[in-house]
Amino acid sequence: MGAYLAKRLAASIVTVLLASLVVFLLVRSVPGDVVGQMLGQTSDPVATKALREFFGLDQPVWQQYLGWLGHVLGGDFGTSWTRGQPVIAMIGSALAVTIQLAFATLMLATLIGVPLGILAAIHEGRLLDRIVQTFNLLGLAAPVFWIGLMLLVGVSASFDWSPPLMYVSPTESLAENLSIIALPVVSLALLQAAAYSQFVRQSIISALGQDFVRTARAKGVPTRRIFVHHLLRNIAIPLVTFMGLILIQILGGAVIIESLFALPGLGRLLLSSIETRDYPVLQAGLLVVVVLAMLVNLVVDLSYRIIDPRVRLG
Numbered sequence: 153m154g155a156y157l158a159k160r161l162a163a164s165i166v167t168v169l170l171a172s173l174v175v176f177l178l179v180r181s182v183p184g185d186v187v188g189q190m191l192g193q194t195s196d197p198v199a200t201k202a203l204r205e206f207f208g209l210d211q212p213v214w215q216q217y218l219g220w221l222g223h224v225l226g227g228d229f230g231t232s233w234t235r236g237q238p239v240i241a242m243i244g245s246a247l248a249v250t251i252q253l254a255f256a257t258l259m260l261a262t263l264i265g266v267p268l269g270i271l272a273a274i275h276e277g278r279l280l281d282r283i284v285q286t287f288n289l290l291g292l293a294a295p296v297f298w299i300g301l302m303l304l305v306g307v308s309a310s311f312d313w314s315p316p317l318m319y320v321s322p323t324e325s326l327a328e329n330l331s332i333i334a335l336p337v338v339s340l341a342l343l344q345a346a347a348y349s350q351f352v353r354q355s356i357i358s359a360l361g362q363d364f365v366r367t368a369r370a371k372g373v374p375t376r377r378i379f380v381h382h383l384l385r386n387i388a389i390p391l392v393t394f395m396g397l398i399l400i401q402i403l404g405g406a407v408i409i410e411s412l413f414a415l416p417g418l419g420r421l422l423l424s425s426i427e428t429r430d431y432p433v434l435q436a437g438l439l440v441v442v443v444l445a446m447l448v449n450l451v452v453d454l455s456y457r458i459i460d461p462r463v464r465l466g
Contacts, residue, residue, distance in 0.1 A: 160453075164446050171442040172224070172435075176217045179434050185209060186233050186429040207233060207431075220435065230432035239436045242421065247440065249319065250410070250417035253336060254402040258395065260341035265348025266391075270379070272349065273356035284349060291346025297408045300339035304412070307335065319416050336413045340406070344398050351394050355387040362386075388459045396452035400445045 187203045204210045208219065223230060229239035272284035308314045322329040359365060360383070368378050407419030414420075418437055425434040 160450055164450075167446065168439070168443060169221075172221055172439055173217065175435055175438045175442070176220065177213075179431055179438070180213060180216075182426065182429065184429055186431065188429075220432075224436075224439070229436040232430055232433050234428045234430045235433075239432045242433060243418070243436055243440055246416055246418040246421040246437075248321070249415055250403060250406055250419060252322070253333060253340070253406055253410070253415065253417060254399060256333060256337045257340040257344060257402050258399050260337055261344035261348055261398065262395070264341065265345035266352050268345070268349040269352025270356060272353040273360070274379075276353075276357060281353075284353070288346045288350045288353075291342050292350070294343070296339060296343050297412055299342055300336065300409055300412045303335050303339055317414055319414070332413075333415070336409045336415060339409055339412075340402060344402070347398065348394070352387070352391065355390055356383055359383050359386050385459075389456055392452055392455050392459065396448050400448050403441065403444055403448075 185204075186207060187200055187209065190203065201210075208216055211219075220230070227240075229243065231237065232239055232242060235242070268284050268287065272281045275281045304314070319332055320328040364386075365378060365383065403418075406417055407423050409415070410417040410420040411423060418440070422434060422437045424430075425437065
């Protein structure tokens with residue numbers, strides 16, 4: 153285990169360095185810059201030159217990258233060009249919102265999708281299976297912004313209620329926080345629950361045709377015991393892998409829901425940084441997303457050994 157972690161850590165360092173270069177170049181490839189945003193198209197050349205020097209945009213790209221990377225490795229992500237706040241503080245505040253949204257969505261999607269997938273597999277080809285399949289099809293086909301908008305309009309029209317406009321953290325008021333994130337979580341969870349359900353259904357149906365299931369049935373093992381002690385354990389590793397992919401997808405794609413429900417999360421912060429060409433915030437935010445994805449993958453890989461001790465981590 154120690155040797156495996158050392159290898160993964162070394163590979164992660166190389167990956168993060170490569171990702172930092174890609175992120176830096178992608179950010180610089182966006183047309184326009186913060187100077188143009190501040191001064192407009194008909195700006196004074198003298199003012200433009202002064203601002204470009206102030207932000208270091210007059211330097212060669214490689215020099216800008218090395219300077220930024222050196223500060224990042226020293227734990228300094230810089231200061232926002234448009235808000236004047238420390239980038240690390242802005243990222244930390246926004247990331248807390250996105251992580252809460254992501255894990256709440258993952259839990260709700262799991263609680264909905266896994267039982268539905270099991271029921272559909274048990275009743276394959278019958279009415280209940282067709283109902284679940286219809287839910288899966290609609291959930292996978294409907295855009296997440298449409299689901300969120302329909303929930304927002306439906307709840308507002310039916311109960312004469314709308315979520316608060318100002319975000320409140322769970323440490324300040326848990327009740328208000330839950331009322332704020334409830335609809336965003338449900339909007340994301342319905343989409344992910346459909347994916348969960350479809351994955352679990354296909355996994356169980358595939359496992360039902362394997363030899364160990366037929367052998368257990370021939371020995372007279374009860375159906376419930378076959379599911380709990382054989383099928384579910386057999387699909388545990390693929391299911392954990394799928395959960396990791398879903399979590400990464402939620403973390404990376406929450407920008408639409410955060411914008412729709414005015415949540416001050418990381419996705420919304422990155423979107424506003426793109427609009428204002430706030431390079432320090434945008435670069436740090438994208439790098440954090442990459443690191444989070446790597447951490448999720450590492451946790452998923454390590455969980456294989458816990459689920460099945462026979463798995464060897466190489």
